[in-house]
Amino acid sequence: MTDALLRLEGVHTHIGRYHILHGVDFAVPRGQLTMLLGRNGAGKTTTLRTIMGLWQASKGQVQFDGRDITALPTPDIAQAGIAYVPENMGIxxxxxxxxxxxxxxxxxxxxxxxxxxxxxxxxxxxxxxxxxxxxxxxxxxxxxxxxxxxxxPRELLLIDEPTKGLAPAIIMNMITAFRELKATGATILLVEQNFMAAKLLGDSVVVMDDGRIVHHGAMAELAADQTLQQKLLGLSMEAHQ
Structure with missing residues (x-):
């Protein structure tokens, strides 16, 4: 990955006695929208919260624009140019x-x-x-x-399931908005369960399972391969059009 704005290297996260992330490695290319996919409980939200310092990585490194931010407090990470939209929205x-x-x-x-x-x-x-x-x-x-x-303006947007529970018309509004954000050159890491949205928006994709990265590549390749979708996610994107 030549121009990665965000990079996770061997990241482990424990929450209490639970070991949630097991050596997570992936990169988010600058100026692209990267989808973070996986079944429920795969570790996607924990990954976002670890990047933001809301949960501390117990091992490994989080790099943002070449800088190690692993141990920084959340306000400093936000000040560095990362914005986080949690699943519960937090308004x-x-x-x-x-x-x-x-x-x-x-x-x-x-x-x-x-x-x-x-x-x-x-x-x-x-x-x-x-x-x-x-x-x-x-x-x-x-x-x-x-x-x-x-x-x-933010360097990186971390957004957790923005279309969850929304009506189809609102989801299309969201897709249009994210396309406009992409057109500005924004870098986005997006957790999403709506596979139509993932297919329409994603440049690259990272798939998690049980706290580990099990696939990464171009979103278009995953969207075109129903066998791989079934293997990684347990369903076909085409069935969710």
Whole structure:
């Protein structure tokens, strides 16, 4: 992998007495969208949380833009240019959409031009700008969570299952938004269970099973190989069109 923005080398993670990640090795190419796939419980969320320092790697190394960030505290990792959107979205329901966005802006202010670009991706956020985030639908809350991650330019976006539980029309909206993000040159590591989204968005793919990397390569190759899909994921992407 020639120009990897993120690289994990031999990463092990323990949570209490449980050994979750077992020597995870993979790289995320700069300017690409890398899909992180696997069955439930494979270790995908633990991988994202380990990258962010929310759970500490017990062995191995996480490198970001050539820098060892393995032992850094989470605020320092965020300050280095990595944004994380967890599966539970982590928005503040009692605050307005605007206040949620302001909290995510490291400068303490919102760039008007960038905000208009975000509204173009997620028009509902402009509509509910001064309303409490708690009144948003599930899909709108997910839009807000992603918008907070991109309220300022970030080097790397880590996003955990953004289409989970969403209606098909909202999923297509998300796919369009991620395509626009890709067009800006953003580097994204995306955990996803919706295989249509994975097929449409992914440049490269990493597949996990039981805390280990069992496959990596081009997303198009996995999407075209139903036998490999069945072997790695236990299902066919074509069955989920």
């Amino acid at each position: 503040f329901a009692d605050l307005t959409v605007r206040e949620n966005m302001l909290l995510a802006a490291r400068s303490g202010d919102l760039d008007v031009k960038r905000l208009q670009w975000i509204f173009g991706l997620f028009p509902a956020l402009e509509k509910f700008w001064n309303q409490a985030a708690g009144v948003l639908s599930g899909g709108q809350k997910q839009m807000l969570a992603i918008a907070r991650a991109i309220v300022e």
